[in-house]
Amino acid sequence: MELQAALDETADRFAALACAPRILIVRLLLAAHKVGGLAVGQIQAELQMPGSTLTHHLEKLKRAGLLECKKDRQWIRCSVNLQTLRQMLGFLYEECCTRNEVVEASPEWAAATERSACCENRD
Numbered sequence: 743m744e745l746q747a748a749l750d751e752t753a754d755r756f757a758a759l760a761c762a763p764r765i766l767i768v769r770l771l772l773a774a775h776k777v778g779g780l781a782v783g784q785i786q787a788e789l790q791m792p793g794s795t796l797t798h799h800l801e802k803l804k805r806a807g808l809l810e811c812k813k814d815r816q817w818i819r820c821s822v823n824l825q826t827l828r829q830m831l832g833f834l835y836e837e838c839c840t841r842n843e844v845v846e847a848s849p850e851w852a853a854a855t856e857r858s859a860c861c862e863n864r865d
Contacts, residue, residue, distance in 0.1 A: 752833045758806035764799050768808065771822045779821025
């Protein structure tokens with residue numbers, strides 16, 4: 743995939759997450775990932791969210807590829823698409839530490855931040 747297309751797709755996915763209820767939904771589903779996600783009714787009960795509002799947020803997350811929802815008998819079970827989340831984070835970290843300190847960080851910034859594990863491996 744070309745850089746611009748990857749950038750656009752990643753931006754769309756982050757835009758889908760740029761809403762507090764959707765972040766809560768993703769966090770809840772990540773917590774339930776080992777058990778295969780949750781039924782929509784379970785999500786609604788846990789977050790105390792009206793059904794129509796929850797449906798709207800789930801649809802936004804599904805269209806962005808962040809959720810997978812499958813019919814399980816009479817329920818619809820939702821789970822996080824881990825591959826998509828990994829791709830989003832991978833896109834952000836792809837060029838981590840590749841600039842060889844071309845742009846110097848201010849002393850305050852350098853003191854306030856810790857280097858990530860990937861940075862430690864590149865020394």
